[in-house]
Amino acid sequence: MTPILEVTRVRKTFGGVVANRDVSLSVPEGKIYGLIGPNGSGKTTLFSSIVGTHPIDSGSIKFRGEEVSRLRVPQIARLGLLRTFQQTRIYGKMTCVQNLLISVPPAALSWRSMLARPSAAETKKAEDLLQFVGLHAKRHLRAGDLSFGQQKLLELAMALMSEPRMLLLDEPTAGINPTLINDLIDRLRRINAELGITLLVIEHNMRVVMGLAQYIYCLAHGELLAEGEPAAVKSDKRVIEAYLGAH
Amino acid sequence: MKRSILRAAVLAFLIAFPALLPAWRTQMSYLVIMIVFSLTWDLLGGQMGYNSFGNVLFFGIGMYVCAVVQRDAHFSYPATLALGIAAGAAAAVAVAAILGSGILGLRGHYFAIGTLGLGIAAGELAAGWDFVGGGGGMVPPQYPGALGGRETFFYYLAAALAVATFFTLRWLYGGRFGLAVNAIRDDEDKAEAMGLWTTRYKTAAWCVSAFFLGIGGAIVGNVSGFIDPRETAFAGSTYGVWMVLMAILGGKGTLWGPVLGAVIFHITKELFWTYLLDWQQVALGFLIVVIVIFFPVGILGWAREKWPEKFGHRVEEAKPAEASG
Amino acid sequence: MENLRLLFDAPILTVQLLLDGILIGAIFALAAYGMMLVWGVLNIINVAQGELVMLGGYVAFFLFKAGINPLFGVPVAAALLFVVGWLLYRVVIFRIVDKDLFISILATFGLSILIQQLAKVAFSPDVRTPQAGFGTISMFGGAVTVTWIKIISFAAALTTGGVLVWFLRGTRMGQAIRATAQNARAARVMGIDTDRVYAWTFGVNAAICGASGALVAMTYLVDPYIGLPYTIRSFMIVIVAGLGNISAVLATAIGLGAAENISAFLFGAEYQIAFVYGLLVVILISRRIVLARQRRYLA
């Protein structure tokens, strides 16, 4: 089976800093993969390269067999590849429901739909998703007034509203109350299993990523350090050293 | 309920106005046009977060195109007027679409500066183009009806335009269009990352603005009875600045704010303007600086922050009973 | 388009136009460099930039009226405008430094109207042409003539630019300004008083605008309305040249000066301002297309 996402020898530099040095990874359709690495190892940079936030220096990025490394952000998003942000991004002055209602799948955003009202089905779906992430009681609050953790959940719901094929999640558990983390892991699994969305998850919480991901890539200093099943990566000497060395 | 009474009262007042205060019809025509100015500016400036310093361009285009049609098309007066207004609106929208798909792909400040000179450049071009009378301007054809009928007629046209603008925008804001332009205002990068066709929405918004401004220009050309390229049509230093000020004063990003701002500004201006003489424009610049720095949310924005519940903003969580539904 | 044919038939005319353009271009570069400085350090696009140029022009005019050679207006305008810029910062600009773009653009837009209209009330809307009173020189047997004042202005503009570069590289405040431009937070951590840096930056910007205004008034004219085109020109030059590149600013400014002169000849001088705005729109749009292809944004 061809992978849904295939990153080949991607290199990205900021001035003198090499944030990604010839990184290659591939994610098969329907799986949950993890991306770990110490702070500043280039994980977020790689996400940004994949979704088209900045140009890459060299390498290739294929999504469902199509080269996307020269496309721009909205074009890639419309192919069904979305990311959430480490520093959450939501529409702060709009309510939670509105945040979801404008996140409908791009295919529903034809010229004509510009004048349309949100349909009953869309409103229902928005409310269901808010229920799903546990923000239903806050659905009419301004999104900007939510806490950081709640905004992360809202952003996740927005991404789901858009029915992507693949989601890149940048530290989904950051800011989430530890007692709720298990819930969240459970939800992410359901997203993957029930909605069939392929996930690539950046995560610092080892317990989470080991439990969630089926396969893990580890970056250090911008380079791919190790990859493999969770158990193998966990016991990989280089990974342990990288984490210890970074602190 | 209270709102619909308010709306009905406003409508009744607008309809009865020429009978109530006939001497003020022309004044009132300008007042309702001010409302069109600030509402259309706010569509971009307030709802979408895109400053446009060049909206007066569409107003001038509508005015000139209508006047040219009225001059050159030889049908009855009402027919040429209707044709002129339609052509004016169409031309304004066309220019907005062409310019917009180019410079609206740019972000905030590039767009703002990109529009900075539009009105003035158009004024210079019009002043040098003999086909539209050059620097000498144009005179729209005489209104054929009874003496005094002109004022009433164009007052009603202007009032109808303001009402149409208001309700169209209200309707647009209530749907996906409104959500999209608000999303662009709040975080355009996020909107793009979600796959929204942002340039499309931005251009559409500008075209809506241009449509109403084009019609407004066509009407004002006839109300004023004389078109000067720089003073009436592409009047960047008066209308162009006023629209920004009025929208911010009333509360940008709200529906009634620009209306309120336009009414307050116009009445204050008419009361005190003449006393200011040469200092009028100085006061204008001063007001903009002061309002933008010290009162950027405007009157309605301030009220909304003070009494959020009255403006349909909930600050409390929904009740559990409601939540389960 | 008989003028177009003239350009080809008489290449000497082209030389004349280009020469005039190059000479005025150096003056544009000054205001543009100031805008770049403010943009880079304070993160504000100063819409009132051109009004500072206009004020500088009036300094030269009033010196001229008082019987002093307006050439002295260059240092005097720079000094006076430094004070004006510093005061503007202390009264208005400091309130908008960390605000969003919307506020800073609208506030400086309001300032531009305020200054323009104050100038109109104070100095009357008349066009003023302070004369420095130097002769002209002829080249190519009289086919190309250049007024001395243009050459002197060119030299003065380059000198002002030189002083500016020395200030930024060689003085303590200049280095603090450059450090703040690179990273304001880091500069603050290193003990730089960024508020003072901002005030100085705005003052220095106003000073070079003032100098360029004095030069403009001598070579061309000054009236209360000349500001906006200078703001637009500065903006255009900065986005083409890119932030932080002084020689590119000079080259772009000279190119703009030449392009304007040739267009004024082709289409008529009354369309020169319209040409400037048109060029701005064209540049913005073409930049957008180029950047989109490189997967980058203009933001």
Ligand SMILES: Nc1ncnc2c1ncn2[C@@H]1O[C@H](COP(=O)(O)OP(=O)(O)OP(=O)(O)O)[C@@H](O)[C@H]1O
């Ligand atoms: N826009 C940028 N400009 C310059 N350098 C950058 C930029 N973005 C990232 N970097 C640098 O690239 C490197 C990788 O950063 P990145 O944010 O990708 O790390 P990360 O793995 O996501 O770290 P964290 O776990 O802390 O989120 C860092 O050294 C960072 O300073």
Ligand SMILES: [Mg+2]
């Ligand atoms: Mg990161």
